[in-house]
Amino acid sequence: MATGRTHRPATRSRGIPEATVARLPLYLRALTALSERSVPTVSSEELAAAAGVNSAKLRKDFSYLGSYGTRGVGYDVEYLVYQISRELGLTQDWPVVIVGIGNLGAALANYGGFASRGFRVAALIDADPEMAGKQVAGIAVQHSDELEKIINDQGVSIGVITTPPGVAQQVCDRLVAAGVTSILNFAPTVLTVPDGVDVRKVDLSIELQILAFHEQRKAGEDLAAEDGAGDDEETEGAAVLPVAAEPTGRRPQGPDGDVPAVMPA
Amino acid sequence: MATGRTHRPATRSRGIPEATVARLPLYLRALTALSERSVPTVSSEELAAAAGVNSAKLRKDFSYLGSYGTRGVGYDVEYLVYQISRELGLTQDWPVVIVGIGNLGAALANYGGFASRGFRVAALIDADPEMAGKQVAGIAVQHSDELEKIINDQGVSIGVITTPPGVAQQVCDRLVAAGVTSILNFAPTVLTVPDGVDVRKVDLSIELQILAFHEQRKAGEDLAAEDGAGDDEETEGAAVLPVAAEPTGRRPQGPDGDVPAVMPA
DNA sequence: CCCTGTGAAAGTGTTCACAGCT
DNA sequence: AGCTGTGAACACTTTCACAGGG
Numbered sequence: 394m395a396t397g398r399t400h401r402p403a404t405r406s407r408g409i410p411e412a413t414v415a416r417l418p419l420y421l422r423a424l425t426a427l428s429e430r431s432v433p434t435v436s437s438e439e440l441a442a443a444a445g446v447n448s449a450k451l452r453k454d455f456s457y458l459g460s461y462g463t464r465g466v467g468y469d470v471e472y473l474v475y476q477i478s479r480e481l482g483l484t485q486d487w488p489v490v491i492v493g494i495g496n497l498g499a500a501l502a503n504y505g506g507f508a509s510r511g512f513r514v515a516a517l518i519d520a521d522p523e524m525a526g527k528q529v530a531g532i533a534v535q536h537s538d539e540l541e542k543i544i545n546d547q548g549v550s551i552g553v554i555t556t557p558p559g560v561a562q563q564v565c566d567r568l569v570a571a572g573v574t575s576i577l578n579f580a581p582t583v584l585t586v587p588d589g590v591d592v593r594k595v596d597l598s599i600e601l602q603i604l605a606f607h608e609q610r611k612a613g614e615d616l617a618a619e620d621g622a623g624d625d626e627e628t629e630g631a632a633v634l635p636v637a638a639e640p641t642g643r644r645p646q647g648p649d650g651d652v653p654a655v656m657p658a
Numbered sequence: 659m660a661t662g663r664t665h666r667p668a669t670r671s672r673g674i675p676e677a678t679v680a681r682l683p684l685y686l687r688a689l690t691a692l693s694e695r696s697v698p699t700v701s702s703e704e705l706a707a708a709a710g711v712n713s714a715k716l717r718k719d720f721s722y723l724g725s726y727g728t729r730g731v732g733y734d735v736e737y738l739v740y741q742i743s744r745e746l747g748l749t750q751d752w753p754v755v756i757v758g759i760g761n762l763g764a765a766l767a768n769y770g771g772f773a774s775r776g777f778r779v780a781a782l783i784d785a786d787p788e789m790a791g792k793q794v795a796g797i798a799v800q801h802s803d804e805l806e807k808i809i810n811d812q813g814v815s816i817g818v819i820t821t822p823p824g825v826a827q828q829v830c831d832r833l834v835a836a837g838v839t840s841i842l843n844f845a846p847t848v849l850t851v852p853d854g855v856d857v858r859k860v861d862l863s864i865e866l867q868i869l870a871f872h873e874q875r876k877a878g879e880d881l882a883a884e885d886g887a888g889d890d891e892e893t894e895g896a897a898v899l900p901v902a903a904e905p906t907g908r909r910p911q912g913p914d915g916d917v918p919a920v921m922p923a
Numbered sequence: 924c925c926c927t928g929t930g931a932a933a934g935t936g937t938t939c940a941c942a943g944c945t
Numbered sequence: 946a947g948c949t950g951t952g953a954a955c956a957c958t959t960t961c962a963c964a965g966g967g
Contacts, residue, residue, distance in 0.1 A: 394799065410776050418867040429856035435852055435925065448926095449960060456928055464927045480950060481867050482874030489866070496765035503761050506846055506863035511870065550873055551866070570701065575869040575875060577862075583710035591872050597842075598771035600748050600858050601754070601816070602683040604840040607775065608815055609747030609858045611839060658947040677936055713948095714938055719948065721950055729949045730945045926947080927966080937959070 413454045419444045420451070421510075424474045430545075432521070470585050480512075488515035489547045490573075491566050493556030494524055494534050497579055501553060502530035509630070515547045544571040549631040551575045558582040567590075674745070678719040684709045685716065687696075688743045692735050692872070703734040743776075753780035755838075757829050758821030759789055759799050762844055766818060767795035780812045794887045802829075809836040816840045823847045830857075 423443035427435060441448040444466075455461060455468070461476055462468045478484050480525050491498050492516050501507065502517055517534045519525070525536040535543065543549065554567040554576060561580035568576060575591045578584055581599075604628075640646050688708035692700060695738040702720075719724060720733070726741055727733045743749050754772075756763050758781050766772065767782055782799045784790070790801040800808065808814065817833040817843060820824050826845035833841060840856045843849055846864075847856050 405884055410878055410957075414871050415864070415868055418864040419848075421867075423848075437738070438926085443848070447960080449962095451959090452927060453929080453959080460928070462927050463967070464965075465925050476874075483868040485874075487866075487870055489871070492849070496761070496768050500761035500765045501862060504862055510863060510867065512863075512866055535825075551869055553866075558808055561823070569884055575873045577869060581686075583688075589876070591869060593869055595860060595861070595862070595865060596683075597769055598764060598777075599680070599683040600860060601752075601772070601777055602686075602748065602775065604842060604856060605747040605752055606682070606745070606815055607681050608752070608840045609750075611854070617669060628792070630943070643902065675936070703948085712938080714940095716951065717938090718937080718951080726945070727949050729943075730947050798956070852966070924966090925967085927964105929962100929964090931961085931963105933958100933960070935956100936957070937954100939954075940952095942949105945947090 409457045411471070413457055414481075416444070416446065416450075416454055416480055418455070419446070419480070421474065421477045421483075424470055427470045428466060428610075432470055434463075434467045434469055437462070444531070447638045463566055470576065474507040483511035485511060487512050487551055488547045489513065489553060490516045490517045490518055490540075490549050490568075491555060492537070492540070492542060492568070493518040493552045493554060493560075493580075494529055495557075498553075498555035499529050501555060502532060512551075515549050517544045519541070520556075522546045536569075540567055544573060549573060549579070553579070555579045674722045677703070678722050679746075681709070681711065681715075681719055682742050682746055684711070685719070686739065686746070686748075689739045689742070691734055693739055697735055699728075699732045705733065710758070726762055731746070747889075749775035750776065752777050752816055753812045754778065754816045754818060754835075755781045755783055755805075755808060755814050755822060756818045757783045757802070757833070758819060758825075758845075759784040759794055760822075763820035764794050766820060769795060770841070777816075780814050781808045783808070785821075805832055806836045809838060814838060816842070818842045820844045820850075882915065 413644075414626070420440065423440055424435075424442070427440075435443075437448040437452045440474065444451065455473075458476060458480055461473055475484075489512050490533040491501055491514060494502070498519070502514055506528055513536065514530070514532055517529055517532050517540075518537050518540055519534050520537045522536060524534045527534050537554050545553075550573055552565075552569075552573040552575070558580045562584060563580040565576060565584045565586065569586055569590055574589060576584065576586065576593070578592055578594045579596075581596055584594075586592055590639065671866045683736040684803070685705065687783040688705055689700075691708070692705075695722050701876070702709075702717045709716065717727075720738075724743055727739055740749075754777050756766055756779060759767070767779055773779065779795070779797060780825060781804075782797050783793055783805055784799050784816065785802045787801060789799045792799050795806040809817075815838055817830075817840070819829055819833075821829050825844065826847040827849060830841060830843070830849045830851065834851055834855055839854065841849065841851070843857055843859045844861075846861055849859075851857055
């Protein structure tokens, strides 16, 4: 999702797989570190280790960009840094606005890696008049009345939403109307945008919930342990999951009558 | 990545697909909203719209949990909320520690959705003695010397790392040594953990870079437009991408004919 | 040899379309 | 009739394993 079917039928070949694109920044970071240590070349094996992926995947990824390596040797670090940067569009300057300067917005404004790679915080915007004029990360916060003007004047195409969920959609609408075509959304809201606008979502509570799921599993495994090693594949119509101890009476709540037994046996 | 090969060969069937797990929190949020409006049932179509996915996917996802719907009717909201919560392990309490109380750590501590779903901030930890004792989000920050004790006393199994990148790995090591088995990492570092420990990564600058990639494409499309519709498929050794208007060093295409700026040989 | 680049196989995820329950 | 649940088709991603250049 979010990725936005770019109206190309994706019929074939031209273009880099989304999964690969998502890893390029990772490679870039690892390469930048090597570059700073003046390491001239890396093998796929070494670079993969530094980026936390396996080397076959890395080679495959790079193969979508072109043949930038040298057999028997590896990849030239500087050259790859340049190629990946260019591929990601980081050789140009991207002005970004951050809307909603609460804790998170401020954290982002202060985030170093932000500015370091082609991204420039063009403006910090908040709806609270009290905030206007205050300096955050060395930048003066502006009132949201200015939003359209800022975006226009500075040619901003990327917006970051760090507002409370209740206003995220309307902020999004204004950003889009003003010309923003890529949005990074930190509000826990599903944003609706017109075709051609990309939305990426970062949701803290979702990440935690995913961890909790796996954590719960680990705990369960200790008990269930080895028992089911060979049986499975039989109860295909039944529940798919290992038990997980259901308290008999489900949640004692519900607006009125207790949960009608929607669920049978 | 992150997902952590849970040492099960993943040979098959038992268990919910990772992609589905990642969407359950989304469904849960939509369902909670419906629940608050006292909506008794939803169809897959309605719920999918609210969660921003398509209905076939949603039905498939739910089918991994069991048959919780009623044909011709839809899903009982309260019942589903409960089932998904249980599946995600949110019916139990998860104490969480946040290490590194800078801007981002503070933002997280204040984040409402955090506490709302089974997660409880057990402690805020920082290495700076100046921070110790300060209240953030109503919780006193503790010095990192206490880390092991806190984790032990409170039975913490989930840790959030919001430190500077330089110390992220050592914080991680200490968390793991103390018994934490799930880590949410906000530092732009590849963490190495022993088997059985899950790491999820949230990286702001990576998200932006992915957006920039697509943004660049959009700009390129305007120019390249329709020209290459039918030719290609010839320069197979060459670059795979459409142009994207590069200012300086152009990007010639021959497999060996071009020696761009940085190539040292 | 060493290490890249890549077809082919295997694995995962998504979408379709319809059988079957209510 | 309406809507779920799901096989089967399709699409995407990862992994394997090896051909081939340096």
